[in-house]
Each structure stands twice: as C-alpha cells, then as structure tokens.
Amino acid sequence: MFPPVLLFVINAIVIVTSSTIVYYCGRYLGFDQVFAQKYPEQLNKLSRSLKKKELLVCTRWSFFPLVPTGMICYASSVLRVRVRVRVRKCLVGVSLGENGICAVYIFGGNMLLTAMNSF
Numbered sequence: 001m002f003p004p005v006l007l008f009v010i011n012a013i014v015i016v017t018s019s020t021i022v023y024y025c026g027r028y029l030g031f032d033q034v035f036a037q038k039y040p041e042q043l044n045k046l047s048r049s050l051k052k053k054e055l056l057v058c059t060r061w062s063f064f065p066l067v068p069t070g071m072i073c074y075a076s077s078v079l080r081v082r083v084r085v086r087v088r089k090c091l092v093g094v095s096l097g098e099n100g101i102c103a104v105y106i107f108g109g110n111m112l113l114t115a116m117n118s119f
Contacts, residue, residue: 004110008103015069015098016091022070023087026077035078047079054086058093063101069094 002010035043049057054076061072076090 004106008099008106011102011106012095012099015102016095019069019073019091019094019098020087022073023077023090026074029074043079046075050076050079054089055093058090059097062094062097064097065101069098 058072058076061067062069073090073094076087
C-alpha cells in the first residue's frame, strides 16, 4: 500500500496529465459542431459561465464528485473559440478541484483506517 503523501502526489500528476490530454484532444475530435446543433442552449449557458468565472467554474466542476472532470476539460477546449478558455486556467481549476476532493478521500480514508486498526 502506498503512503498517503506519495499516493496524493502520484494522483496529482495523473490528474494534470490526463486533463491536458483531454483538453488538447478535444480540439481535434470534431464534436463541437455536433454539440452546437444538439445542445445550443446548454453550450450558451456554459459559455456565459466560463466567460464570467472561468477558474471558479472549472474548480467547482472538478470538486463535485458526480460529474466527469474530463467533460469540463473537453468543453473548455471546444469553447475556446467563443470564450478563450486558456489551458493553464482550466488545468489550475481542475487541479484545485480534483486534488481537493482526492485529499479528502486519501487522507480521510487513511485516518479512518488508522482509527479502525487501533480498536
């Protein structure tokens, strides 16, 4: 079993790496036209949100455990023409959100297991 700090560091590296891959691959998949035709209202709403508070939207989206983090990376990449979502802000937001929730899981789980083993 990995020590919690090492697990957190490895996890943080993997989060940034996978989010970068999704962001850059999102530009070349060509789904932006499909999404624009099928979901114009949702794309406009997301565009407005990203224009106002890009970092906050990416961070909150990534922290919420029920939505896929890759989707905000992909959406940021696809919407870059309309909104100018920069990869650094997207990755910082995803890192803050994902690392926050992962820290709770990793260190909280470690504390729980330690407490259970002491009984």
